[in-house]
Amino acid sequence: MQRPHALFTLALLPAALSIPVYAQQAETAIAEIVVTADLRGSEQIDIPASVSIYNQVDLQRQSISHLEQVIAQTPNMNFASGASRGRFLQIRGIGERGQFIEPVNYSVGVLVDGIDFTGISTAITSLDVQQIEILRGPQGTVYGANALAGLVNVRSNPVADEFAAEIAGQFGEYDTANLSGVVNLPLADGLGLRLAAQQNNSDGYRDNAYLNRDDTNELDETNLRATLHWQASRALSFNWTTFYADVDNGYDGFSLDNTWETYSDQPGRDTQETVATSLTAQYELDNGGKLIGSFSTADSDIEYSYDEDWVYVGICENTACDFDLWGFDWEYSSFDQYLRDNHNNALDLRFISGPGDTQWVAGFYYRDQTEELERVYTYASDNFISEFDTENLAVYGEIQQAVSDQLSVTFGLRWESQEANYSDNTDVALDSDDDTWGGKLALSFQMNDDHTLYGVLSRGYKFGSFNPNDAIAPEFRQYDPEYLNNYEIGLKSNLAGGRVFAQVALFWQDREDVQISTSEVNCAPAGFPCTFDDYLNNAGKGATYGLEAQIDAQLNNIVTLYGSLGLMESEYKDYISFNHVDADPENNIGVNLDGHELPQAPSYTFTVGTEVAFTDNLLLDISVIGKDEYFYSNDHEYKTDAQELLNARLVYSADNWEIGLWGRNITDEETTVRGFGTFPNDPRKLYAENELYVQYGEPRVLGISAKYTFN
Numbered sequence: 001m002q003r004p005h006a007l008f009t010l011a012l013l014p015a016a017l018s019i020p021v022y023a024q025q026a027e028t029a030i031a032e033i034v035v036t037a038d039l040r041g042s043e044q045i046d047i048p049a050s051v052s053i054y055n056q057v058d059l060q061r062q063s064i065s066h067l068e069q070v071i072a073q074t075p076n077m078n079f080a081s082g083a084s085r086g087r088f089l090q091i092r093g094i095g096e097r098g099q100f101i102e103p104v105n106y107s108v109g110v111l112v113d114g115i116d117f118t119g120i121s122t123a124i125t126s127l128d129v130q131q132i133e134i135l136r137g138p139q140g141t142v143y144g145a146n147a148l149a150g151l152v153n154v155r156s157n158p159v160a161d162e163f164a165a166e167i168a169g170q171f172g173e174y175d176t177a178n179l180s181g182v183v184n185l186p187l188a189d190g191l192g193l194r195l196a197a198q199q200n201n202s203d204g205y206r207d208n209a210y211l212n213r214d215d216t217n218e219l220d221e222t223n224l225r226a227t228l229h230w231q232a233s234r235a236l237s238f239n240w241t242t243f244y245a246d247v248d249n250g251y252d253g254f255s256l257d258n259t260w261e262t263y264s265d266q267p268g269r270d271t272q273e274t275v276a277t278s279l280t281a282q283y284e285l286d287n288g289g290k291l292i293g294s295f296s297t298a299d300s301d302i303e304y305s306y307d308e309d310w311v312y313v314g315i316c317e318n319t320a321c322d323f324d325l326w327g328f329d330w331e332y333s334s335f336d337q338y339l340r341d342n343h344n345n346a347l348d349l350r351f352i353s354g355p356g357d358t359q360w361v362a363g364f365y366y367r368d369q370t371e372e373l374e375r376v377y378t379y380a381s382d383n384f385i386s387e388f389d390t391e392n393l394a395v396y397g398e399i400q401q402a403v404s405d406q407l408s409v410t411f412g413l414r415w416e417s418q419e420a421n422y423s424d425n426t427d428v429a430l431d432s433d434d435d436t437w438g439g440k441l442a443l444s445f446q447m448n449d450d451h452t453l454y455g456v457l458s459r460g461y462k463f464g465s466f467n468p469n470d471a472i473a474p475e476f477r478q479y480d481p482e483y484l485n486n487y488e489i490g491l492k493s494n495l496a497g498g499r500v501f502a503q504v505a506l507f508w509q510d511r512e513d514v515q516i517s518t519s520e521v522n523c524a525p526a527g528f529p530c531t532f533d534d535y536l537n538n539a540g541k542g543a544t545y546g547l548e549a550q551i552d553a554q555l556n557n558i559v560t561l562y563g564s565l566g567l568m569e570s571e572y573k574d575y576i577s578f579n580h581v582d583a584d585p586e587n588n589i590g591v592n593l594d595g596h597e598l599p600q601a602p603s604y605t606f607t608v609g610t611e612v613a614f615t616d617n618l619l620l621d622i623s624v625i626g627k628d629e630y631f632y633s634n635d636h637e638y639k640t641d642a643q644e645l646l647n648a649r650l651v652y653s654a655d656n657w658e659i660g661l662w663g664r665n666i667t668d669e670e671t672t673v674r675g676f677g678t679f680p681n682d683p684r685k686l687y688a689e690n691e692l693y694v695q696y697g698e699p700r701v702l703g704i705s706a707k708y709t710f711n
Contacts, residue, residue: 036133036155038142040352040361045492048410048442048454050075050136050505050548052564059126061611061621062647063170063662063705065178065200067124067132067152072645073607073625074134075548075566077150078600081673081695083304084204084219084249084270085122091136092509093544093570093601094149094484097517097633097674100338100534101375101469103388103422105462105515109139109146112154113227113241115276115296116344116367118146122272123245123300127223128182128196130157136548137486137507138460140438141412144365144394148460148484156241159192159229160184165710172662172703175215176202190231198223205699206252208262210312216252216267221245239280247272253674253695254310256682260696263315266335268306275299288354298344305337308378310681310693321683330683334378341372357402365394365416386424386468393417406446413439422466430466436481437461450494460484462515467535479537483512499554504547511542514572518579518635540574542598558613562623566605570598572634581636581678581690593634602628602642609647621649632675638692643671651705660705668700 034043044053052074064070068086071079079086080097088096089108096104099119110117112124132154139147163186170178180198187193204217224244231237252267276298283291313333316322321330350363368391375384398412417435422428440458447453462482490505516539546568553561572593577583580591597603609623626644631637646667651660665671677692 036131036153040359044503045452045494045501046444048444048456048490050488050490050503050507052134052136052550054132054134056130059129059132061609061649062623062664063649063660063703064126065170066126067121067154070132070134072627073564073623075550075564075605076136076546076568077134077566077605078602078627078630079673080600081697082253082676083122084217084247084251084253086673087120087122089121089152090600091134091150092507092546092568093598094509094511095600097600098534101373101384101386102467102534102536103371103465104536105465106146107149107462109143109151110154111143111151112243112276113156114278114280114294114348115241115243115298116146116346117154117276117298120272120274120298120300120302120342121152122247122249122270123221123223123274124154125198125200125221125223127180127198127225128156128194130155136505137456137488137509138438138440138458138484140458140460141396141398141414141440144396144414144416144438145392145418145461145463148462148482156196156225156227157182157194159194159227159239161186161192163710166707168705168707170662170703170705172701174203174205174701176701176703192229194225194227194229196223196225204250204252205696206255206260206262208252208264208267210263210265211267216250216262216264218250220248222247235284237282239278239282241278243274243276245272245274251304251306253306254676254693256310256684256693258692258694260699263311264307265312265333266307268335268337269303270305271301271303273301285354290350290352292348292350292352294346294348294350296344296346298342300340300342302340302342303337304340305335308334308336311683316683319684321686330686332683335376336378337376339374339376341370343370345369358399360397360399362397363395365392365396367392382425384424384426386422388466389421391419408444408446410440410442410444412441413437416461418463420463420465422468424468426468428468430468430478432464432466432478434463434481436463436483450498452492453490454492455489456486458486458488460486464515465536467537469535476535476537479515480513482515482538485510485512496553500551501553502549502551504549506545506547508545509543511544513538514540514542514575516575516634518577539572539577539593542570542572542575544568544570544598544601560611561609562611563608564606568601568603570601571595572598577634579635596634597631599631599633602630604628617652617654619651619653621651623647632677632692636677636692638675638677640672640675641670643669645669645671656711657708658706661703662705663700663702665698665700666702670699671697673697 071077076092078090080088082098095107106118110121135151139151165183167181178200182196185193200221202219203215206217207214208216226242228240249270251270252262252264255262278296280294316331323329346367348365353360371388373386394416396414400410402408415437420432422430438459438461442456445453464480467477486509488507492503515536548566550564575593576590577593578585578590583591605627607625611621613619624646629639629642645665647664649662672694674695678690680687
C-alpha cells in the first residue's frame, strides 16, 4: 500500500526537526479538549471511542472553509460528491453516495449547535466554529438511527462576557473570495449576543466551452448566525441560536471527454436555503446534576439539477453522428431537476446526575421530519411528486460505575421507534412502524494520569424504508433495517509532560442486512437516452476492520508536529448483485461480490504535517493529506487513483492583525470525487461504448488571507 509520494511526505518531518532551536523545550502543553458530543461532556482522553477533534487552529492551518475539507483529513472517513459539495459522508466505509427520488436513512449523523443537519450539510462552513468533533463507530445510545457509522458534531464559539470582534478575508484563484465577520456583544449582566456572517464565492474549476463561461460550477454561499445567551439565575441558563444559509451553487461537473472542459447547454444548480433555530435550557441542581432541554427546528428548500446529456444540441455536427449521414438526429437533450422541502423538528430532554462513583444519564427524544419532493424531468409526462414523513420516539440512558480508582464500566441503551409514511402522485402509498435498540458496553482503565486504555462493544442501527419507483420489482419496494456491531479497543496518552497527545484504536465492525444503494440502467433500443432506476435493498452481511491513530506533538516553542493514519479492510459477505455491469439479470445470473471491497472505502488515509514558528510573528505550516484508491460503486469495477495533496500556509501576525499566503493541492494533483459507469452517453460514438465518467476534485488553489481583531 506504500507509494513513492508518501515517502516524500514523511521526509517533511525530519526537515522540520532540523531547525537549530530544536533543543529548546516547549513551555506550554497541548490544551485539554472537551468532547461536547458525549452525553456528559468529557475530556478527549476519557472518551472510550475513536474521536477526532479539529479546533480553530486546525481549521486555520489549511485555510479550511467547508466541512468537506475537514473530512478529507480524518482517518477512515470519506465523502462522495456528484454535486457542488461533498455532502454524502462515509465513516469506516459506511455511508450513502447520493440521493435522487428515493427516501434515504443516513448512516452518518451531522449536528450543528444541536440542530440536525444530516443530509443537508452543504451549508456547513467554518464560520466562527469552535471545534468539529468526529466520532467513529455507532453512536446508538446518544444519537440513534442517524449515527450507525458515526457522528459529526459542529460547535460554534459560545457567547463571551466581553466585547470582541473580528473581520477576515480570504482571496484566491478562480475568483475565490471568502469574507467573514464576528462580533460578541455583552448586553447586560448575564446576557450576551454573538453575531457571525460569511460570504463565500468562487467561479469553480470548470470551463464550459459551449456557453463560453467559467462559472457554471460556481460557489455562492451565504451564512448568518446569531446566538443569544442568558444566565437567568445562578442555576438557570438559556441558549438560543438562529442559523440562516443561502447556498446558490452551480452544478456542471461532468464532461463526455473526462476533462475540465464541459459542453452543457443547460447547466444544473445545487442550491439550499436553510432557516434553523435551537433553544436550550439548562438547570443546575445543588448536587451538581443538570436538567437539559433542547428544541430545534430546521427548514430547507433544496434544488439539485443537472444537464443529463452533458452536451449541447448540435454537438454531432461534423462527427460520426451527424444528421446528414444518418437521416435522423442521434442527439438527445434532457434536464433533470429535484426540488425538495425538508422540515425537521426535534426535542431532547436529558437528566444528568452529579459527580460520584456512580454517574448516569436518562433522556427522552422526539423527532418528526417531512420531506416533500418534486421531480421535473424532460422525458416524464408529468412531474413526480412525493412526500415522506417519519416520526421518531426514543428513550435512552447511560450509567457509568467506578469499579476501582482505575477501572470504570459504562453501559448505555437506547430504544427507538419510527413510524414512516410515504405517498406520491403515482398512487403509491407505503407505511411502516418499526422499533429497535442500540447501545454500548465500555471498559475504561486509567493506567495513570496520562494513559487510558479502553474497550467498547457498541450496537448501531438504521431503519428500513421504501423504494417508490414503480419500475422496481415488487419484492424490492421495501427493505429491512440494518444493524452494526462494533468491537473496539484503544489507547489514549498524554506524553512528555502534556506536550504530546496520541491515540490509537483497533476496530472490527460486523454488519447485518447491509443496505445497498444500486441502479438499474435501462437504455432505449437505439441506445439513448438511458434511464437510471435507483433503489436500495439489503445485501446480506458486511465487515470492516482496521486501525486509527492520531498524534499532536508540541516538540518545543518552535516546532509542532501533527498526523493521523487510518488503515481499513472492508468486504461484503453473502452478496450477489444483479445490477453489476457484468450481471445478466434477464437470465437470473448475478455477480458474486462476496469478499469484494466496499465503495468509498480507501485502504489507507493519512495526514502528516508540521507547524514551524520562525519568530513570534512568522509561522509556516506544511501538510500532506493522502488516501488510497477506492471503488466508486458496487455496480462496476472502476476505482479512483491514490492521492497525496500538499498544502501550505505562511502567516505573519502583529498586534491585532495577521496576513497570510496559502495553497491547497500545491502540486496540482488530479483527483476525482465521484464516478458514474458504465453506460453509453456519447452521441459522437453512437452510444456504442460503455464508459466511466468522473467528477474532478479541487485543483491547485493559491491565495492570500487577512484578519483583523478588535479589542
